[in-house]
Amino acid sequence: xxxxxxxxxxxxxxxxxxxxxxxxxxxxxxxxxxxxxxxxxxxxxxxxxxxxxxxxxxxxxxxxxxxxxxxxxxxxxxxxxxxxxxxxxxxxxxxxxxxxxxxxxxxxxxxxxxxxxxxxxxxxxxxxxxxxxxxxxxxxxxxxxxxxxxxxxxxxxxxxxxxxxxxxxxxxxxxxxxxxxxxxxxxxxxxxxxxxxxxxxxxxxxxxxxxxxxxxxxxxxxxxxxxxxxxx
Numbered sequence: 259x260x261x262x263x264x265x266x267x268x269x270x271x272x273x274x275x276x277x278x279x280x281x282x283x284x285x286x287x288x289x290x291x292x293x294x295x296x297x298x299x300x301x302x303x304x305x306x307x308x309x310x311x312x313x314x315x316x317x318x319x320x321x322x323x324x325x326x327x328x329x330x331x332x333x334x335x336x337x338x339x340x341x342x343x344x345x346x347x348x349x350x351x352x353x354x355x356x357x358x359x360x361x362x363x364x365x366x367x368x369x370x371x372x373x374x375x376x377x378x379x380x381x382x383x384x385x386x387x388x389x390x391x392x393x394x395x396x397x398x399x400x401x402x403x404x405x406x407x408x409x410x411x412x413x414x415x416x417x418x419x420x421x422x423x424x425x426x427x428x429x430x431x432x433x434x435x436x437x438x439x440x441x442x443x444x445x446x447x448x449x450x451x452x453x454x455x456x457x458x459x460x461x462x463x464x465x466x467x468x469x470x471x472x473x474x475x476x477x478x479x480x481x482x483x484x485x486x487x488x489x490x
């Protein structure tokens with residue numbers, strides 16, 4: 259009994275040693291990481307070239323943490339930027355997938371597209387700094403980060419093409435290769451949303467989505483007979 263009690267006391271002390279302020283080591287680490295990522299949003303998204311002019315010390319000062327604590331979570335600022343970019347992309351994709359899953363059965367391709375665009379826009383425009391990080395600051399930083407950015411864009415193109423191919427199979431739109439058109443459209447969406455959040459476009463978000471819908475419905479039109487073949 260005495261030995262069991264001693265072991266129990268020792269286990270309690272070990273658990274107490276692992277916790278600080280009522281939080282486990284894992285909880286404290288998760289909180290540090292959260293604070294560093296939140297600071298990254300503010301520091302990297304503050305203005306043109308903000309990421310390239312940032313420093314670990316400035317990020318830590320914004321987060322209220324030490325540089326030692328930073329290096330316990332990240333190797334460098336690029337890892338913070340990459341994590342923020344992944345977060346934005348995953349959040350937007352989850353919102354779009356959820357919106358499409360909730361679309362009424364049998365709804366037209368235009369209705370489903372508008373539902374998806376509004377879900378995407380809500381996430382991307384929820385914090386202007388995140389838009390800058392996702393579409394501007396992340397561009398051309400390193401080959402690895404550029405690969406991540408392009409893969410994310412390819413994922414959106416694949417999602418759009420798959421939705422259009424489904425509409426073709428249902429007989430809603432004509433059959434053709436939509437990949438190049440989808441790539442151009444995804445680029446237009448991202449540029450327009452960024453310009454809107456940056457204040458370059460004086461319009462409501464509803465107006466922006468309406469314009470995107472006009473562009474999208476135009477994308478569904480079949481090419482004109484004898485369309486461009488690359489020759490004059």
